[in-house]
Amino acid sequence: MSLDGRPRPGEDRDSAPWWKAVREHELLVQECGDCGRPRFPARAVCNRCRSLAWTWRRSRGTGRVYSWVVNHRAFLPGLADEVPYTVVLVRLDEGAEHDDDLLFYGDLVDFDAAELREGLPVEAVFTDVPGEPATTLVRWRPRR
Numbered sequence: 001m002s003l004d005g006r007p008r009p010g011e012d013r014d015s016a017p018w019w020k021a022v023r024e025h026e027l028l029v030q031e032c033g034d035c036g037r038p039r040f041p042a043r044a045v046c047n048r049c050r051s052l053a054w055t056w057r058r059s060r061g062t063g064r065v066y067s068w069v070v071n072h073r074a075f076l077p078g079l080a081d082e083v084p085y086t087v088v089l090v091r092l093d094e095g096a097e098h099d100d101d102l103l104f105y106g107d108l109v110d111f112d113a114a115e116l117r118e119g120l121p122v123e124a125v126f127t128d129v130p131g132e133p134a135t136t137l138v139r140w141r142p143r144r
């Protein structure tokens with residue numbers, strides 16, 4: 001499967017460190033410097049305590065499928081040779097431990113259609129995509 005035709009993610013001030021870590025095959029979440037609440041996607045202010053203090057910390061990269069969609073139509077020309085493909089919404093385990101949602105989207109790979117269900121345990125995998133600019137995708141696969 002060629003991923004060259006995929007659109008590239010856009011980085012901004014808040015997400016640039018996250019994308020840099022992804023290129024090094026690390027999944028990060030922000031952690032509030034005052035109340036300790038993890039959060040994703042990157043943002044400047046804590047939803048719980050309004051603190052502007054935060055750090056990045058490495059995530060275990062495990063979660064469970066919350067929802068999904070199977071795309072049978074290529075909405076972009078670069079995806080034409082990939083249909084059908086499955087995009088999952090994953091709730092990170094670390095979010096659930098803090099009674100909060102840390103939600104990630106990504107392709108589901110290395111799976112059988114029969115095992116796809118809500119609550120399926122998954123883990124993050126990283127796929128390097130060559131081209132200009134080179135990038136890395138966060139994808140998900142069932143935990144074995």
Ligand SMILES: [Zn+2]
Binds near residue numbers: 049050
């Ligand atoms: Zn906080």
